[in-house]
Amino acid sequence: MQANSGNDTISGGEGNDFINGQDGDDKLYGDNGNDAIVGGNGNDIIDGGTGDDSIFGDDTLLDEHFDSAGYLFKATVNSYGNDFLKGGNGNDVITASLGSDTLSGENGNDIITSISDSNIPAENKNNVPIGATIADLVFDPAYFNPDGLQANDILIGGAGSDTFEFKLLINAGVDIYEKHIQSDGTIDWMGVAGENNNYHDHWVDGIGSDTIMDFSGTGGQGDKINIIGHTVTYKVLSSTATQVKLGLYSDQGADGKRGTGAHDLDVLGIVTVNHDGNFNIAKDVAVQTPDIGSFSGVVGKEILGTSGNDTIVGGRGQDRILGLAGNDALYGDTPLLATDFDSNGYLKYATINTSAAGSDKLSGGQGNDTLESALGSDTMMGGSGDDLITSLSDSNIPKQSVAVGATISDLVFDAQFFNPDGLKANDTLIGDTGSDTFEFKLLINAKESIYKQHLQTGGIVDWMGVAGENNNYHDHWVEGIGDDTIMDFSGNGGEGDKIRIIGHTVAVKVIDGNGKISGDISSINITNGIDGQIRLGVYSDQGADGKRGNGAHDLDLLGIVTVNHTGKFIGSDITILGPDIGSFVSA
Known part of the structure; x- marks a missing residue:
């Protein structure tokens, strides 16, 4: 739960809550459960209540x-x-x-x-x-x-x-x-x-x-x-x-x-x-006597929009982008290029080095904004208005987790498989007020020898053609998305938020705290208005049959989306789309 910039009073109620007071002189109550509460600026009163609480x-x-x-x-x-x-x-x-x-x-x-x-x-x-x-x-x-x-x-x-x-x-x-x-x-x-x-x-x-x-x-x-x-x-x-x-x-x-x-x-x-x-x-x-610093890292440059409709691209590195008023389009990074990957499709160290440092903070402010981030553990807040908040693939090539013949019931969602290189890839998405759409785009990639077979006029890659390449063991795959978190989802019966998960052969299941599949998304039917949490496991089912075939990347684990909700969340709030979107446009 996130407060506004004024003097707020928030009660967590039952369950394990995250409460952020932000600005203002707030009164924040965790009540029952193991809560995490941040007061923010101002003269705050915080009472964790029962449970093992973390209070800042x-x-x-x-x-x-x-x-x-x-x-x-x-x-x-x-x-x-x-x-x-x-x-x-x-x-x-x-x-x-x-x-x-x-x-x-x-x-x-x-x-x-x-x-x-x-x-x-x-x-x-x-x-x-x-x-x-x-x-x-x-x-x-x-x-x-x-x-x-x-x-x-x-x-x-x-x-x-x-x-x-x-x-x-x-x-x-x-x-x-x-x-x-x-x-x-x-x-x-x-x-x-x-x-x-x-x-x-x-x-x-x-x-x-x-x-x-x-x-x-x-x-x-x-x-x-x-x-x-x-x-x-x-x-x-x-x-x-x-x-x-x-x-x-x-x-x-x-x-x-x-x-x-x-x-x-x-x-x-x-x-x-x-x-x-x-x-x-x-x-x-x-x-x-450890050497603990007064701050953990360098925030990077601050880019301010105007009261109008702005389009701002942060570029490589760690940025803070504030759209302010207007219907803004904010992009934390410049698009990846073919040259950012090696011949086997892995992100080059130089790319990771500049972009992982780019854990950006995007804030839309007022208006209906579009926020998008790629590499880095980014934080995106829509602000007031009906915002589109998009997290792109950013954890590189997944690692095989199950053997040929395994089924989806054998999957265990663990970062060692969907983020084997330990990249900065855990994004935080905050809608704030309004009917927001949280979008997760999982991008197809391939070895250089494969995608070059599908170059069109102007060097544009035909990723649909790449997706049809199935003659080789390691010819194409879907890049991982890391471990992302939606902080304030309020779906059908609430603010009308939506979740879109997009990508070639992508599928989604509900998972438990151990990363095991516990149900289909159609089983989600929460209307009681009590804050809670659902974890979604995202994977690639290339055969569309729930079984691991002979391909190197069938049944790849791609990431986790943790949804902190307001008690208004049903399965139809989630849409899964399967276009072949590439990791880069041209080569």
Whole structure:
């Protein structure tokens, strides 16, 4: 379930829900079930209810939220509010980043995590001179929260053996982290951490002044504290019968002395631990030092439409395309060409390298929009209006999963068969409001020696002719589509959404959580208005007989489409079409 941009109240009810509050000051309730709830921007109140819930106060930070020097933009800081997050019964995972948040686990063995939220610490030269030791450190917000941000979280475990985590994130200026962008667009933060040639090349962001309200460790409920981050450690600032203050700092030289780097011996924050007398610091506090970054990857260029009817093509790479108002056509990638494949029909590494990094985000906005994505794990949101949202084949040549003579009852839908190369190919489709069509186009492909027999005037490939080539064991096939998800399907009796699955010899069955076929799509008849989930397995039945023949790609597994629905979903909402659409137009 996805909220609008205003102040929303959403209840998940029975079942396992995904709730995204987006913008605004929202009230989000998971109720029963194992729920995943994201508050988004604003001052949110989130209650997971019963079940083992995962609760996130804010969206994940992206590179766009920081300026070129690594400082949080003021607009980012202002948009993230002070959240109240409550797990309820069950073993919950509760995480908060920006803002002065309250995290309450209540019953169960919970993991409660506070993430860096007080920006870049003041250069330690303002705190201690070169050669100073940890004994000289002054733990004052003027140093670990110099911008005075809302960054003082309250953590409450409740009953159960809880783990309180404090994750302090490494950051860097754009000139440093861009040197360590990997092929999939993520950043090698270990590489960033190794950059030590400049005075101000990387640092650990501060965590503010956080408070644990009810710690009960060794001899009590068995609570634990994990302090996590690059070069991070702590010292005891004060200790009484019921309260301990821990000062967190970054010891880049691992020697307890201030070196010449701008951020060696930075003070990062204070954790105040209110306890019941059961607190053995040596046993109950653990330090881990992985290189966790302030953001996971580079978003890529942002392309904005106009208030009119726009056609925008993102091209290769990782794009964010916002259509805004009007009836827009948004394409995440340029069409694939014959030269993107080798002679055996496999995508070339160079193609995968540029396009897998292109996990695009397409947002149609208002109007009746057309959104289409190819390679990459893309996110497409139609917005308001009656939108057409299309995911194309993007997981390469499938791998044979069953022997000759097997039937569809032997199929087990697993990514090792429909995405054997582990490509970025798991798209997320969100219709939002309106009567939307979710379209999945599975494309035919062939070896170079085969498709060149069917070149027409102008180099256009006759893919119908290619589809008729059956003399060779490995002459043509249908490319996989990955593991895609529709987030908000509302079919007959609801908003009138539709699903179209298109491709040469393509067939569809309902599958269970283990990937086994559990029924025909005609058996889908959900009209009760209760949110739920259906998984569809897509495969290629070249003989149209439900049996594996002698061809190399008969009964190939092509992918999974997970449909999260609003309780309005019947079999006739799905249409299967069988045209011979090629992976590229001309050679």
